[in-house]
Amino acid sequence: MNCSVRKAFTRWLSIVLLFIFLSAGYAPAQTTQAPLAKIPLLPLAWSSWNSFSNTIHSDIAMQQARAMVSTGLQKAGYEYINIDEGWWLGDRDAEGNIVVDPKRWPAIALGDKPGDMANIVRYIHSLGLKAGIYTDAGKDGCSMYPDIGPAYANVGSEGHYEQDFLQFAKWGFDYVKVDWCGGDKENLSADLQYGEIARAIARAEQITGKRLYYSICNWGKQSPWTWGPGVGGSIQDIWRVSDDIVAPVVASGPHNERKVAFDKMMRNFDQGIHPAAQHTGYYNDPDMMVLGMPGMNTEQNRLHMSLWVVSGAPLIIGADLTKLDAETLDTLRNPDAIAIDQDPLGLQCIKVKDLSPGLEIWSKFLSTPGSRAVLLLNRSYFPAPMSVDWTDLGLKGSPANVHDVWANKDAGADKDSLKATVPAQDAILLVVRGSEGGFAHYLPISAASGEAKAITSPQTVFGNVSQVPSPFAQIRIVYANETRSTEVVGLYVNGETGTRVAFPPTKGAASVWIQARLDRQGDMNKLTFDTSSLSGLKIESIDVY
Structure with a gap:
């Protein structure tokens, strides 16, 4: 074969092979440079419920706001002062508007009108902080079950969704928590009610231009991780996956302080692990923290x-900020710990190995290539040697750096693993930086008709996706959204409901991240995005790790 014939044959063979690969959904391995979409990160906040319950009022809110600044928590990234249950008495005027007690929420500055919640919002904003408010999806709220302070009925928003959320936005609040005591009492459907609330929030935002961060609080009832992401078209939200850490039993003290059960905190962590639901913009919430409480x-x-x-849980402090000691403040302000929580990918940790009963290795995929947050967790009652191999974390070769977060120093490691003795009922938190393994790159293929009843055409389908050895694959979705609004799209993994994914507007290509079980052997996995009626959204490719 002469040179010209050989070159022509080579070009022909390359085209044929490329056609075969693309027909199967594959593309040559490559690195996608699309920047991460701009979606709000997890909230860092203080909430009044754990320490003050139904006794919350203006003076307490101002005191806690000043303490957030003076303790350095604001500088560390905490920004919300959230006024929880007990802030109003359940009264409405003739037009159905919320009536606020002027004695509990008086004028703060010259020109303020007593009984106007905009007063406390302006004060909180004046300190450079954001303000949060509370309601219930039902007719009643959780203050009908008093443990600190009096009981109040009719403090929910059912029947007044559009009116109340518009009022919250007009007052200037930045965040709203919607509880479930009334909804549970009435046996309401959580996904329907919270979807209706999300649409009411969206309408309030359109009218006022004020964004309200949406916190769903139905304590894991009716499996919110299956419907919470993007419910009602919301573009960012958190949803509670468990009941309260603190028990509704109080001890004596200046504010009848609640006692904290360590075992209950551990159970809430376990109940909060739903990696397929949590991703960029949508987050599991295992309840506000109890650090610094009795x-x-x-x-x-x-x-x-x-x-x-x-x-990757919201860091919401429930303790009285004025009573936190230096060690607790150091823990809450630790910059490495906060950076792990606030990693922009928004992914949740995965348990990658059980060394023995009670000895667990957890890993969180971080945005810096080759970086993982790693937790060596010892649930047992005795100190135990633990080790993690770099292959357990999906890294190759020796890590460039292993950093112990709480010791604030680099940890020693050998070529293939790290070994450490972990105290009883404790953990070692590490940031491991090494060499990333390769991603598999896939382009969309045509959707086969009739394969999933819940899916309508058109669809964006990625087929012949290879199985991954870890429990969950990390998946980067590259897209372009030429509309002016965020599009929320249903994702189906191997024909089953996966989650909803938010795609904000872009200039060019951008990316969001999810995690999914790709456990079908070989290359038999399929991801289907329901992109029906979304002409301005194009899902261009996925990279699977």
């Missing part, structure tokens, strides 16, 4: 913080 010591506080940050 019943927790310094070591338990650090473990609590470690569990919340590695699971």
